[in-house]
Amino acid sequence: MKLFFKSFAIPVCFIAFMIANTGCRHKEKGLFSALDPSESGIHFSNDVQDTDSTNSLINEFGYLGGGVGIGDFNNDGLKDIVFTANQTSCRVYINQGNNKFEDITEKAGLTTDVWATGVSIADVNSDGYDIYICTYGKNLLHRSRNLLFINGHNLTFKEEAEKYGLADTGYSSQAVFFDYDRDGDLDMYLANYLFNNSNMSANYVVPIDTSGRSAANDKLYRNDGDAAHQGQPFFKDVSTAAGIKEDGYGLGVIVSDFNNDGWPDIYVADDFLSNDDLWLNNRNGTFTNCIGKSLRHQSYSSMGVDARCEQRRPF
Numbered sequence: 001m002k003l004f005f006k007s008f009a010i011p012v013c014f015i016a017f018m019i020a021n022t023g024c025r026h027k028e029k030g031l032f033s034a035l036d037p038s039e040s041g042i043h044f045s046n047d048v049q050d051t052d053s054t055n056s057l058i059n060e061f062g063y064l065g066g067g068v069g070i071g072d073f074n075n076d077g078l079k080d081i082v083f084t085a086n087q088t089s090c091r092v093y094i095n096q097g098n099n100k101f102e103d104i105t106e107k108a109g110l111t112t113d114v115w116a117t118g119v120s121i122a123d124v125n126s127d128g129y130d131i132y133i134c135t136y137g138k139n140l141l142h143r144s145r146n147l148l149f150i151n152g153h154n155l156t157f158k159e160e161a162e163k164y165g166l167a168d169t170g171y172s173s174q175a176v177f178f179d180y181d182r183d184g185d186l187d188m189y190l191a192n193y194l195f196n197n198s199n200m201s202a203n204y205v206v207p208i209d210t211s212g213r214s215a216a217n218d219k220l221y222r223n224d225g226d227a228a229h230q231g232q233p234f235f236k237d238v239s240t241a242a243g244i245k246e247d248g249y250g251l252g253v254i255v256s257d258f259n260n261d262g263w264p265d266i267y268v269a270d271d272f273l274s275n276d277d278l279w280l281n282n283r284n285g286t287f288t289n290c291i292g293k294s295l296r297h298q299s300y301s302s303m304g305v306d307a308r309c310e311q312r313r314p315f
Helices: 012-029
Strands: 068-071 080-083 091-095 101-103 115-122 130-137 147-151 157-159 172-178 187-192 219-223 235-237 250-256 265-270 277-281 287-289
Touching: 068 115, 080 115, 130 172, 172 250, 187 250
Parallel strands: 115 172
Antiparallel strands: 068 080, 080 091, 091 101, 115 130, 130 147, 147 157, 172 187, 187 219, 219 235, 250 265, 265 277, 277 287
């Protein structure tokens, strides 16, 4: 089945009119109100110090920021928050109700000393929400592995990325967990970012590396947990076999069934002049990038992506 998406052009004056009117309506209804940290208990700030020791002045990765994850870690019906940080520790806040949160980072065992990027909240081992944190490195000079914090069910977490096969050391920006082969367990797609450590500008047009060996090649991890691992989930890198063999500057990734065949597909937003990727699930463990056939136009310097299913109503 071919996918086809249509783009629409909207006059700038119409957009300005809508923004102005929407802003007025929101202000009148009071849909949102700012909470001071003294009220919410959330004092997190991802402060980045521009120093030569981390090369953040000359490395574009130094300004990508961190991530935010939402999940109910103690199963009390309230949404808790995880913030990732670059030069300070990631923080986890437990929702105490009435918009008040408690920082439990140290006693939860979630302190970090890495340059963290995206965060994903997923029930990796089918017993409660776990936390997967992508990292660039110890700093912007030295690599480190991604982190998987397994929920201990008592508001404590244990880092076990290596035990689960997810201690990836690529230039990761974001991960998404989903069951791409529909076997009943969660697999993982990892978006990577091409680190530009040469004199070449990231906006130069260069050939796409489809060898699957690029440092910026995205990764697909299949969950192969079985009796050999005492029933524990264990993830195997199957990127090349699955056809995930293109590099780029991946910043955002979303999973959705774009062609309505009941199988999850993947859209990756790539920064700079890299084309975005639309990985169509071939339903046999492989994917095909059909972005060129599905979109007449796509943005450059993509930094985020979202998808939603909307049922059309008859006129």
